[in-house]
Each structure stands twice: as C-alpha cells, then as structure tokens.
Amino acid sequence: MTEHATSEERRPANRGPRAAAGNRAALVAAAREIYAAHGLDAPLSAIARRAGVGQGVLYRHFPDRDAVAAAVLEENVRQIEQAAAAQDATPGGVLGVLTWHLAQSAAFIGLLHADGASGRLSAHAYAQDLSERVERALRGCLPDGHRLTDDLMLAVAMVSGAVTGPTPETREHRALAAWRLLGVPVGPVRPFEG
Structure with a gap:
C-alpha cells in the first residue's frame, strides 16, 4: 500500500x-x-x-545548527534593544519583553551566560557580546537610583535561572515570581512589536 x-x-x-x-x-x-x-x-x-x-x-x-541558534538569539536581543529605545520605554515594559524572550527561548539562557566551555557558536565571545548588548539596552531605560542599577545583570541571571519548566506559560510564571521576589515590577510579558 x-x-x-x-x-x-x-x-x-x-x-x-x-x-x-x-x-x-x-x-x-x-x-x-x-x-x-x-x-x-x-x-x-x-x-x-x-x-x-x-x-x-x-x-x-543558515549553513548549520549554530547559525540558526545565533539568528534566534540575535532576534531576541534586537527586540530587547528596540523595546528599550522606544519613545515610551519603561523599565517594567522592557523587562516584560526580556521576560517573554526568556520564557519563549529557554534553551538559549545558557548561551547568554556562557562560560566558554560549551563550544557552541564560539560561545564565550558571542554570548558575551549579546549579554553586553542586553545590559546596555536595559541600563539605557533605568532611571537614576533604580533598584536594579547596581545589580542589574545579577538580577537578570537570577531570574533566568528560575526560568524552567515544560511550557512557555510555566516558564513565564516562574520568571514573574522571581521578579516579584526581587521586588521588581514587570510590565506585560510580550514580544516587542514596534
């Protein structure tokens, strides 16, 4: 048949x-x-x-698997940068976009905090560049004296460490719980649509 x-x-x-x-x-x-x-x-x-x-x-x-992963990471970071550069950007709004990407792209969290040992995407230099771009974007929308000013990337690392679970909804719920525990308000969890 x-x-x-x-x-x-x-x-x-x-x-x-x-x-x-x-x-x-x-x-x-x-x-x-x-x-x-x-x-x-x-x-x-x-x-x-x-x-x-x-x-x-x-x-x-995309010539290989790493190029596909790099394109997704690049898009994640670009949306965070665009959200931070928007006319009406607020720290909570940008953190909402960051949180959406963490929940939707949980497989990439390790790459954003790569220590160079994984071998993927020439991981260390590439991940370091992406992490620095995220930090610049987030810092650009923080007002003077914001509670995250001194420990911004530590807070992001802590929240990203909490982003686990089988579904994006579960991962989002855990990320929002982590932000609440840190006392940081987060706006709507969504992709940036400029």
Missing part, C-alpha cells in the same frame, strides 16, 4: 527569491518555537516544516 503525505507533510510550494526575507523570518520564528519545546538539538527538519519551507531553504539561509 502506498502512503501519501498529508497536507501538513507536503513540501511547500517554492515562493521564489522574493520570499527570502519572509522565509528567513518564518525560520527564525519556527526555530524559537522548536528549540523552546525540544532544545537546541531538535532536528533542523522540524524547523523547516514548522516554517513551511523545505530544508534546502533553511540551508540557504
């Missing part, structure tokens, strides 16, 4: 070179979801399927 692919399993139609930016964005979004659910070792084919593209499209944008 011959089995036919279901509509979900069929290879998507080739949308051509004009779809490159949309394909890349779909791959990054899909990678965030797949990695959050299954970790960094999830199959790249699952990412391509979730994005609605073939594996060849994935490899045209």
